[in-house]
Amino acid sequence: MAEFYQGFAFEHDAQNRLTVEGNPVEAESARAYIDSSQELRARERERAEHLRILRDGKAAWNQWRREHPEVHPMLAAHDFTERDADIVLDGYDFSYTNFTQANLRGMRLRDANFHQAILARADLAGAHLEGSNFCRTDFYETNFEGARLTGANLQGVQLARTNLTRAHLRGCTVYGLSAWDVKLDDADQSGLRIHYDELVGGQRIERQATVDGIDVASFMYLTLNNANIARIIDATTSKWVLLLGRFQVHKDVLDELATALEERDFIPVVFDFERARERDLVESIILLAGLSRLVVVDITDPKSTPMELLAIVPNLSVPVVPIMRAGTSPFGVFSGILKFPWVHRPPIEYENPQQLIGELEPLLAATSPDVAGGGA
Incomplete structure (x- = not known):
């Protein structure tokens, strides 16, 4: 993970060597190296000159940019x-x-052009950025909390650990962006626009679709091309393991089971999130189960899962593994579910997470993404 100091990025590479701006350096401390470096002195001189032009006003700055397109202005750490x-x-x-x-x-930057700029770890909280162009801009750990980006162009931006809490993103163009570990709490993400080309009768026609979430924009774009849908289904059904049950009561079980699944190259999906607005609880679970390679369901609490199991098992031939705390009994109609061959029987009884993982080990191995076929 990159760290920042004086506008420089530094990190340790795979061989644990210190690198500054991607270049290996012979030093134990990145900060000491940067403080004594000629690169820092050069940047300070360059920044002072560029700030002088900036303060001459927009006309002077933009004219200078047109006359010197080869210059990459240096305003880091200012x-x-x-x-x-x-x-x-x-x-x-x-x-x-x-x-x-x-x-x-809080700066006013409406309709500014940030094409391929670097805003890593920059602080733009509360800034006015309406209509600005951020095409292919680096937003690594950038702080946009409460910033106003309405109608901005976010095509191809790199969002990684970016803070967009309470940001105003309505109507932004988002084609081609990548988003990883982004904070979007209370952000207005309505009407995000995806522009794309479609081949119709040998001609390319520009189309537009809208979504209401940066984190789902890439997924929704993939579904615009029907040829991608089969790949999406194959990808999820080879990796997802749906975990059902009252895991908020047995959090230790959930944590250790999820870790064990990740170590075996599965993706645990725990149904403890806000339900979808357009689907009720059972519909949402059926949808997730249909995209899963395996369903592990804790039937310890008879109130938590009968309805879901009765909806999933008769309609989907997805391997289902019932588990239950030792000393408890299945709910009354559970025996009717066992007639389906894709339900593991008998239920796996466990006293602690370690024992449960040991019992599940053969089933996880049999359904591993690396094992053809699979099944419970």
Whole structure:
């Protein structure tokens, strides 16, 4: 994981060697190396010159950018809130500009051009960025909390550990973006636009679809091409293991079972999240079960799963493994479920998570993504 200091990114590579901006360095401390480096001195001189042009106003800055397209402006680690908070940066051309660790909180940057800029670890909380162009911009650990990005172009941006809490994203264009570990709590993600081309009668026609969530945009784009749907189903049914039951009561069981599944290259899916608005509880579970390679269901609590099992088992030939705490009994109609050959019988009784994982081991091995066929 990258760390930042003085606008530089540094990390340890696979051989545990220290690298600064991707270049190996012979030093034990990245901060000490950066503080004494000629690169830092050069950046400070470059930043001072570029800030001087910036403060001359938008016309001067944009003219300079047109005359020197080969220059990548250096504004990394600059705190705009200390001296430049009153500058209105609407419409500035910041393409290819390095804003790593810059403080731009609350700044006015409407309709600015950030094409292929670097905003890693920059702070733009509360900033006004409506209509700005961020095509192919680096948003690694960028803070956009409460920022206003309505109608911005987010095509091809790299979102990784980006904070978009309470951000205003309505109407943004999102084609081609990647999103990993993004914080989206209370963000307005309505009407996100996906522009794409469709081949019709030998001609490419531009189409548009809208979604209401950055985290689902890539998935929804894949489904626009029917040829991808079979690949999506194959991918999920080779990896997902659906876990059903009152795991909030037995959290230790859930945690250790999920870890064991991940170690065996499965993806545990725990049904403890907010239910879908367009599907009721049972419909949501049936949908997830149909996309799973295996369903593990805890029947210890007779109130938690009979309805779900009665909906899943007769209609889907997905391997189902019932588990239960030692000393408990299955619910009354459970015997009717055992007539289906894809239900493991008898239920696996367990006293602790370690024993349960040991009992499940042969079944997980038989349904491993690396084993052809599978089955319970």
